[in-house]
Amino acid sequence: MASLPPLFDPDLLRRHDKPGPRYTSYPTAPQFGAGFGEVDLRRMAAATNGDPIPRPISLYLHIPFCTSPCFYCGCNRIITRDSARGAAYLTRLYREIAMAAAMFDRDRDVEQVHFGGGTPNFLSPEQIAEVLDVLRHHFRLAAGERMDCSIELDPRFITPAEVGQLAQAGFNRASLGVQDFDPAVQQAVNRVQGVEQTLGIIEACRAHGFRSVNVDLIYGLPKQTLDGFSRTLDITLEARPHRLAIYGYAHLPNLFRPQQRIDAAELPSPEAKLDLLRLAIERLGQAGYQYIGMDHFALPDDELARAQREGGLHRNFMGYTTHAESDLVGLGVSAISHIGASFSQNPRDIAGWEQAIDAGRLPVWRGMALDEDDVIRADVIQALMCHGALDYDALGQRHMIDFREYFADALAQLPALRDDGLVELDDGGLRSTSRGRLLLRIIAMCFDRYLATTADAATPRYSRTV
Numbered sequence: 001m002a003s004l005p006p007l008f009d010p011d012l013l014r015r016h017d018k019p020g021p022r023y024t025s026y027p028t029a030p031q032f033g034a035g036f037g038e039v040d041l042r043r044m045a046a047a048t049n050g051d052p053i054p055r056p057i058s059l060y061l062h063i064p065f066c067t068s069p070c071f072y073c074g075c076n077r078i079i080t081r082d083s084a085r086g087a088a089y090l091t092r093l094y095r096e097i098a099m100a101a102a103m104f105d106r107d108r109d110v111e112q113v114h115f116g117g118g119t120p121n122f123l124s125p126e127q128i129a130e131v132l133d134v135l136r137h138h139f140r141l142a143a144g145e146r147m148d149c150s151i152e153l154d155p156r157f158i159t160p161a162e163v164g165q166l167a168q169a170g171f172n173r174a175s176l177g178v179q180d181f182d183p184a185v186q187q188a189v190n191r192v193q194g195v196e197q198t199l200g201i202i203e204a205c206r207a208h209g210f211r212s213v214n215v216d217l218i219y220g221l222p223k224q225t226l227d228g229f230s231r232t233l234d235i236t237l238e239a240r241p242h243r244l245a246i247y248g249y250a251h252l253p254n255l256f257r258p259q260q261r262i263d264a265a266e267l268p269s270p271e272a273k274l275d276l277l278r279l280a281i282e283r284l285g286q287a288g289y290q291y292i293g294m295d296h297f298a299l300p301d302d303e304l305a306r307a308q309r310e311g312g313l314h315r316n317f318m319g320y321t322t323h324a325e326s327d328l329v330g331l332g333v334s335a336i337s338h339i340g341a342s343f344s345q346n347p348r349d350i351a352g353w354e355q356a357i358d359a360g361r362l363p364v365w366r367g368m369a370l371d372e373d374d375v376i377r378a379d380v381i382q383a384l385m386c387h388g389a390l391d392y393d394a395l396g397q398r399h400m401i402d403f404r405e406y407f408a409d410a411l412a413q414l415p416a417l418r419d420d421g422l423v424e425l426d427d428g429g430l431r432s433t434s435r436g437r438l439l440l441r442i443i444a445m446c447f448d449r450y451l452a453t454t455a456d457a458a459t460p461r462y463s464r465t466v
Helices: 010-015 038-049 083-101 125-138 160-169 183-189 195-207 226-239 257-261 270-286 303-310 350-358 372-387 392-399 408-419 436-445 449-453
Strands: 057-063 109-117 148-153 173-179 212-219 243-248 290-293 296-298 314-316 319-321 327-331 336-338 342-345 366-369 389-391 423-426 429-432
Touching (some): 010 436, 038 366, 057 083, 083 327, 083 350, 109 125, 160 195, 173 183, 212 226, 212 270, 243 270, 270 290, 296 303, 314 372, 408 423
Parallel strands (some): 148 173, 173 212
Antiparallel strands (some): 243 296, 336 342, 389 429, 423 429
């Protein structure tokens, strides 16, 4: 099922294009509250140490700085050209690393480290290598093939030689922001980026032994056309990255101030945006990429594609990952942790994060402890978002519930989705159709208790599903 390509049905996509969670977590971040604090986080971490077989750890480090604003961006970032701010940030980040590491038994291996942003390569290669050294001092980082060490790179601000320095430091995966190579689009979103410059960084990653390179593109940007985006796809597919993410631009200027610099009149119409998505799906399928879910594609021999085929795919705040059985520890401004049956988030403002670190406290801004219902529904939504299918009896046995009785309200919503062509139903479970694979969020929303009890589904805090 998971390897079936999505079937593009524009009428179906139009009917179900509404705001909804991306389900990088369940419950989703809007449900986090100030009632969960540092004491709760420490208690949750201690409980995971006491598990009979403690889970490995994944580390996410948020580097918030960018030298210039990209107008489409909705990430938590700070615009500055002052490199001294990076050094000051690291001083506090090292204190947070030490405090966080002290919560976990030393015998728990770290199997994944990811640097996100912002622009992680705002820091020099020497500074980035130093961060890894600090992590090695406080945590036990796995060695060899068991270790995934990845970083998001802006190709405009790194050289091939510096890629070599990152490889020497221990990085073996990279994600490159491209968005679109069309000069008119680049000007409209304030991200002018040369083709040769970008391809040179992709080649440098390969030359220095990175085992995976991901490229991010966006459809729905101002001044995008089918011809221009087709050329972007030509260039990108010629480079043949291991993974591609094709994100739909979500224009939410009330939430993300930089987007107020975008002229809404220059955005593609809803019809044109669908055509851009259709083009991307068709071209990637013809090029041999496997659809993973949401916006992600991978070559069939990539670890992400293999994990999906073998049932080991996972979705979290870093997107799709192969590390399903890890506790996620977020470090830095706005970073989110998923430790045991809890979520917690650091302050989104740098002043609040700095104040907590300077006071010697773990910088917990908000979070939540999951109740039994949250855990059950999170498992269901993971299965849908990663594999597009549910086995009612297997899930019921795993959680010791009568699945059909427990989810009677959710199951009552499914016949309408079946009649519309999104899912196939039988006595044993459900599976998304090829048409429904692009609308997994719509299927998952049936099982989201919080959408049923609040107005969240209609608020602009969520992007649209297409």
